[in-house]
Amino acid sequence: MESISVVIVEDQDFFADEYSARVKSDSKLSLINAYKNANSVLAVANAINPNIAIIDIGLPDMPGYELIKQLRLFWPNCQFLVCSIHAEDDLVFNAICNGATGYLLKTATEEEFLQAIQDLHNGGSPMSFQIARKVMEFVQTKSLATQEVDKLTQRELQIVELLSKGLRYKEIAADLSLSHETVRKHINNIYRKLEVQSRTEAINKLYPR
């Protein structure tokens, strides 16, 4: 069994040394190198191809999420583990949106840290529990507004689905083999039930962002 190759990008000496020591202590891992800033790793990015990259979000020369975005182009199969002292929503979601698949707070123990690398390599997404809750709440807010959906009939839901895709009335009519006027009537009823005056308001009410 081949060992898992790791790079570290961390500007603070204390953490860089700590992470390096942890990786070296684990026989299943091999440390390629530890870099102090974004540019020094970008300079050699096309010469290496790690399995795991551990990225500090607070680098001096570039936001961590920006670094991930760029490194992903060089290392499409690499898993990115963000390590941060911060749990602010912006940082967390920017990192995730740019391809981070794990997010640990720096309070993580050595055991959690090494387990996270294993999890990442096994297709998991390790997160500190505070981060996990934020992510969970994000998922919950992005789901359907059930109580509004219940007000609509089957046919109306079918039409709303097409409305939300941006189809025009005549396209919806063609899709469902209905007359243009019938579609309009249905949409009128939908808006009345949802207490809205436009397509966008209806969509926002049914599919909260």
Place this chain on the structure above:
Amino acid sequence: MESISVVIVEDQDFFADEYSARVKSDSKLSLINAYKNANSVLAVANAINPNIAIIDIGLPDMPGYELIKQLRLFWPNCQFLVCSIHAEDDLVFNAICNGATGYLLKTATEEEFLQAIQDLHNGGSPMSFQIARKVMEFVQTKSLATQEVDKLTQRELQIVELLSKGLRYKEIAADLSLSHETVRKHINNIYRKLEVQSRTEAINKLYPR
């Protein structure tokens, strides 16, 4: 320090016994009861008020996500931990959307199981690593389409933001102290850059669901 009260809803004897034993073995937890199906717990729901509910997703008389939805009304402050042998997307997301804040596979060890209860109680969202990855991917797909956003100027993004809320052109103009015509021009440019023909198409391109 007060102990954490737990209920279990699990139809398979093997797992029900196992979970009960685990909870009893932990001095920080107290087991209220273990129920074999959804209706037997709903029958007594208003008489109890647990801190943590452990729910099997594959109950005989009701889908687990439906049970969570109903129990949440009785126990608004309870944290729901789903335990399932399945990691199918539908089950996972239905559960999360209905209020589950943790999701473990039944392969979890006793240690992971008890740690999950602690994490839940501390405001975390424990997940088996396979689940965490699904959730992470969901977040990634639901986030801003960065490459499209980059095509727009600051002013255009500002206008798109208001467009996506369903404001009319005249309302946007008033908000930004612009003329109605200028807003229209901006929107025209936005649509051209995004290669769309309507508000809904633009929104869908920038904020994928």
Place this chain on the structure above:
DNA sequence: CCTAAAATACCACTAAAGTAGTATTTACAT
């Protein structure tokens, strides 16, 4: 069988959205 809700369809109308072209001013970068 009968009724209420749902689905279908049409008309007339107003409001809003979207298209196309032109033009001026500011600001920034080569």
Place this chain on the structure above:
DNA sequence: ATGTAAATACTACTTTAGTGGTATTTTAGG
């Protein structure tokens, strides 16, 4: 200094969206 992009504003026009009313047919429930 000069060219380019961005932001502002206007006109003229077409298409689509949204409102209100009426009416017929289907479907499901009591």
